Amino acid sequence: MERLVAVAQQLMPTRSQRTREAILRAARMHFAADGYQRSTIRAIAATASIDPSMVMRYFGSKEQLFDAALDVDLGLPDLTGTPMERLPQELITHFLAPWEDDLDEGSMRLLLRCAATNERAAEHLRRMLHEQFTSSLRGALGPERADACSGVLAAQLLGVAFTRYVLRLRPIADLPVAALADLVAPSLRTVLAAE
Incomplete structure (x- = not known):
């Protein structure tokens, strides 16, 4: 029984992990809505229902928080x-999966929106x-072909x-x-077949 409790405790997020995730959710929301420049640590902390010093404790600075929010x-x-004839469908399906799971305006949309106006986000992307x-x-x-194709496919x-x-x-938005x-x-x- 003790072993089951120990395993269950390992699987449950710690308070620290929950706080970190709450900060990241709040930061993504603010960065997406207000952009990097206008978002403040104080506003992010208020949305996460924590003291602003906790944001700094977990992430060190606004820049480091922004980087963490963009980490995708x-x-x-x-x-x-993967057979070449199936490669496009596999790539598309796997690429879209995190977007499908990111319906609450999370890191995927944040990355796209911020990359359009922030050079740091664009470089990260x-x-x-x-x-x-x-x-x-x-x-x-192969490494050379993958390197050559990655930009066009992306x-x-x-x-x-x-x-x-x-x-x-x-x-497009309604299609399975x-x-x-x-x-x-x-x-x-x-693109994949081009020489």
């Missing part, structure tokens, strides 16, 4: 062994997309994400992910 793992898997796309595709395409998929999740343009993947796959296939 796209969840792109290693696509080694460029680096993250290049690293994660290249890493995901390296085993399927541009296409960011366009889809912006249209679907920020602009909410119909019918699988149907959207089938529509977008031919253009990705062209």
